Amino acid sequence: MNYNFDEIIDRRGTSCLNTDGFREYIFHADENMKFPFADDEFIRMWVADMDFATPDCIIDGIKKRLDRRIFGYTRIFGDEYYNAFRAWTEKMYGWSFQREQLYPSPGVIPALYELTGYICGPEDKVLMMTPSYAYFKYAADHNDIGYVYSDLVDRNHNGYYEIDFDDFRKKAADPAVKLFIFCNPHNPTGRVWTEEELRKTAEICFENNVMIISDEIHCDLLRSGLTHTPLAKLYPDSDQIITCMAPSKTFNVAGLQFSNIIIPNRKVQEMCQKYHSFDVNPLSLAGAQAAYEGGYDWMIELRKYLDGNFAYVKECLNEHLTKAVFRVPEATYLGWVDIGEYIDKDENIPLLFANKAGVLLEGGNMFVHNSDTYIRLNVACPRSVLKEGLKRICSVLSEEN
Numbered sequence: 153m154n155y156n157f158d159e160i161i162d163r164r165g166t167s168c169l170n171t172d173g174f175r176e177y178i179f180h181a182d183e184n185m186k187f188p189f190a191d192d193e194f195i196r197m198w199v200a201d202m203d204f205a206t207p208d209c210i211i212d213g214i215k216k217r218l219d220r221r222i223f224g225y226t227r228i229f230g231d232e233y234y235n236a237f238r239a240w241t242e243k244m245y246g247w248s249f250q251r252e253q254l255y256p257s258p259g260v261i262p263a264l265y266e267l268t269g270y271i272c273g274p275e276d277k278v279l280m281m282t283p284s285y286a287y288f289k290y291a292a293d294h295n296d297i298g299y300v301y302s303d304l305v306d307r308n309h310n311g312y313y314e315i316d317f318d319d320f321r322k323k324a325a326d327p328a329v330k331l332f333i334f335c336n337p338h339n340p341t342g343r344v345w346t347e348e349e350l351r352k353t354a355e356i357c358f359e360n361n362v363m364i365i366s367d368e369i370h371c372d373l374l375r376s377g378l379t380h381t382p383l384a385k386l387y388p389d390s391d392q393i394i395t396c397m398a399p400s401k402t403f404n405v406a407g408l409q410f411s412n413i414i415i416p417n418r419k420v421q422e423m424c425q426k427y428h429s430f431d432v433n434p435l436s437l438a439g440a441q442a443a444y445e446g447g448y449d450w451m452i453e454l455r456k457y458l459d460g461n462f463a464y465v466k467e468c469l470n471e472h473l474t475k476a477v478f479r480v481p482e483a484t485y486l487g488w489v490d491i492g493e494y495i496d497k498d499e500n501i502p503l504l505f506a507n508k509a510g511v512l513l514e515g516g517n518m519f520v521h522n523s524d525t526y527i528r529l530n531v532a533c534p535r536s537v538l539k540e541g542l543k544r545i546c547s548v549l550s551e552e553n
């Protein structure tokens with residue numbers, strides 16, 4: 153079946169962060185912040201949701217629940233949802249988990265905030281790899297505890313990031329480090345960690361009694377032909393690995409606020425029993441179940457479309473921004489580009505592109521550390537929009553030099 157990923161859908165008037173929240177999120181400004189472009193003239197390549205219609209199977213699943221016409225308090229009762237999600241992880245990853253280990257969360261970020269509080273004490277620290285999705289740091293901030301980062305390294309400066317295991321081992325050995333939030337696959341570098349990298353990372357944490365939250369929210373959106381390995385799959389008897397997955401990135405339903413947290417650790421389970429909210433939105437539950445039961449073919453077609461978008465990015469930068477460093481990411485729909493040869497190190501990158509190109513993107517110091525001269529491009533948009541965004545970006549950087 154063909155899905156129309158080229159369709160441009162008007163998101164204005166839907167109160168979405170992507171169109172209405174950029175002033176506050178990127179620029180920490182209010183609605184009075186002005187730009188040389190009208191809001192609907194911007195090409196939006198920033199927040200990680202997609203400008204593609206959610207698959208019909210999900211919409212139909214939600215409509216079916218709407219037809220029941222009562223939306224009272226709802227939790228995950230019975231095994232219907234568990235069976236749908238477990239069938240997905242078995243089909244996709246050859247991995248499953250016990251029913252009692254599955255906890256719903258309104259989002260992976262709320263889960264990170266909550267779990268960090270359960271696992272860390274006031275004198276403890278959270279470890280992360282940088283550049284990092286900033287909300288990993290915010291999970292520490294939210295709990296008023298410190299954080300430590302280990303910079304990933306792009307040894308050949310070709311866009312292929314690796315873990316600096318000597319540095320990671322040193323950071324994990326800090327007695328205050330009790331939790332490592334692992335981004336697997338990695339946002340923003342796009343790495344899909346190999347089994348060897350996964351095992352080396354996990355065993356350093358095990359040796360230092362560091363609990364691992366493996367944030368695998370991007371695990372379904374790999375380049376065609378690549379395979380994700382859930383970290384917990386490698387350690388079926390370990391209770392030191394909490395796994396976070398969700399339909400939100402895969403099927404563009406982040407607004408449904410529905411995520412899967414798999415917790416094998418008895419102590420953390422007990423904390424959840426005491427403090428966690430198990431209530432879910434009935435429409436979100438219906439949508440998530442429909443996604444896992446019927447969304448596979450759409451996801452495969454989405455992967456192919458994103459492959460094509462990234463091929464275009466590579467071709468465009470090779471031709472027009474020859475000094476930029478970009479490698480097609482192994483996962484996510486987020487391109488990570490070093491434009492250091494075109495800008496000053498202290499440039500406010502998002503402001504430059506908003507004012508000069510009419511493009512909304514994230515970059516610079518928005519990724520905790522190790523990201524100063526980089527931009528992150530969300531390419532999950534119709535190709536015509538991607539082409540216009542890249543044309544504007546290239547023209548601004550060419551003019552600057």
Ligand SMILES: Cc1ncc(COP(=O)(O)O)c(C/N=C2\CONC2=O)c1O
Nearest residue numbers: 199200259260261262285339367369411
């Ligand atoms: C690694 C990672 N974890 C968690 C989340 C959010 O989970 P949620 O609370 O929505 O379930 C994101 C979304 N990443 C975004 C969202 O906008 N820009 C980003 O890079 C993410 O990239």
